[in-house]
Amino acid sequence: MIHDNAKIIRDRIELAKSRANRNDNITFVGVSKTHTPQEMHEAENFIDAFGENKVQEAESKREIYGASKIPWRLIGHLQANKARKAIELFDTIDSVDSPELAQRINRISGELGKKTRILIEVNTSLEASKSGVSFENFDSLAQNILTLENLQLEGLMTIAPLTDDEAKIRTAFANLRQLSERAKISTGLELPVLSMGMSDDFELAILEGSTMVRIGTLLFGSRNYVK
Numbered sequence: 654m655i656h657d658n659a660k661i662i663r664d665r666i667e668l669a670k671s672r673a674n675r676n677d678n679i680t681f682v683g684v685s686k687t688h689t690p691q692e693m694h695e696a697e698n699f700i701d702a703f704g705e706n707k708v709q710e711a712e713s714k715r716e717i718y719g720a721s722k723i724p725w726r727l728i729g730h731l732q733a734n735k736a737r738k739a740i741e742l743f744d745t746i747d748s749v750d751s752p753e754l755a756q757r758i759n760r761i762s763g764e765l766g767k768k769t770r771i772l773i774e775v776n777t778s779l780e781a782s783k784s785g786v787s788f789e790n791f792d793s794l795a796q797n798i799l800t801l802e803n804l805q806l807e808g809l810m811t812i813a814p815l816t817d818d819e820a821k822i823r824t825a826f827a828n829l830r831q832l833s834e835r836a837k838i839s840t841g842l843e844l845p846v847l848s849m850g851m852s853d854d855f856e857l858a859i860l861e862g863s864t865m866v867r868i869g870t871l872l873f874g875s876r877n878y879v880k
Contacts, residue, residue: 655692658872659683659699666866669859679859682726684851684869686710687876690718696872697722702744704728704867708735711742728810728848728867730784737761740769747772747810747848750786752797755804762803770805772846773798775832777825778814785811788832795836808846808864809833813854822854826861 659681666679683700685693686707693703693714703721705711706729715725724744731739731748736757739746749755749771762769773794776785786794798806811829813822826849837844848865850858855866870876 654874655695655872656699658874659696662868662871663699665856666859669856672856673860673862675859677864679863680846680865682728682848682865682867683872684728684867685714685873686729686869688869688873690714692873693718700872702726704747704869705743708732708739708742712738715742733757737765740765740767745770745772745807748774748784749798750774750776750784750794752794755794755798755801759801759803768803768805770807771798772808772810772848773806774810775829777811777828780814783812788828791832791836792839795840799840806840806842806844808844808848809836810846810848810865812851813849813858819857823857823861826850826858826863830862 680701682702682704683696684704686705702724704726726745726747727739727743728747731746731754733754740758740761746758746769758769774785775791776783776787798804809829809832811825813825829849830847833844833847846865847863848867849863850866852868852871855868858866
């Protein structure tokens with residue numbers, strides 16, 4: 654089932670790229686939240702990375718999973734007290750949204766002798782329930798990160814607003830793309846990653862320039878929540 658789902662998603666990605674007149678590569682992150690290591694092993698050959706939301710869940714999975722052929726990305730909100738474990742577990746932290754968190758990751762990365770790859774999460778939906786730095790505070794956060802020698806900023810990430818209004822969703826994605834273009838100039842970095850789009854809206858995200866989509870339900874099926 655996972656193999657078939659992945660093929661359908663890949664086909665839809667290619668169709669969306671064609672609609673957008675794009676021929677670049679788009680990273681397919683399989684969001685494995687609540688799914689088992691066995692399901693993840695089945696998916697590994699058909700996706701580009703795993704996306705996990707919680708440090709504790711990822712830690713228990715990695716003990717069972719063993720060596721991975723593809724990167725693991727932290728896509729959920731990171732609590733400061735979980736930063737050290739996150740740096741140890743994940744190849745990339747995609748949800749940096751404050752100077753304090755960036756500085757903590759930088760300090761611990763230095764202690765561990767590594768350079769941590771990160772994305773800045775931006776709250777483009779303006780919804781209070783969502784994590785992410787505000788538009789107003791983005792520039793100061795990006796400039797702060799530039800001073801931190803143990804961080805490697807690779808791009809931006811966002812979650813679309815919770816709505817069926819395609820115009821509002823596309824506007825949120827377009828705003829992130831424009832912010833990324835502006836940040837490339839102000840930081841002097843390439844910032845190749847624009848992570849936006851999930852199961853319900855990844856095609857719209859591709860039309861607005863996404864280079865990385867995060868898909869869980871369409872790949873793995875409904876989440877296996879355990880009470």
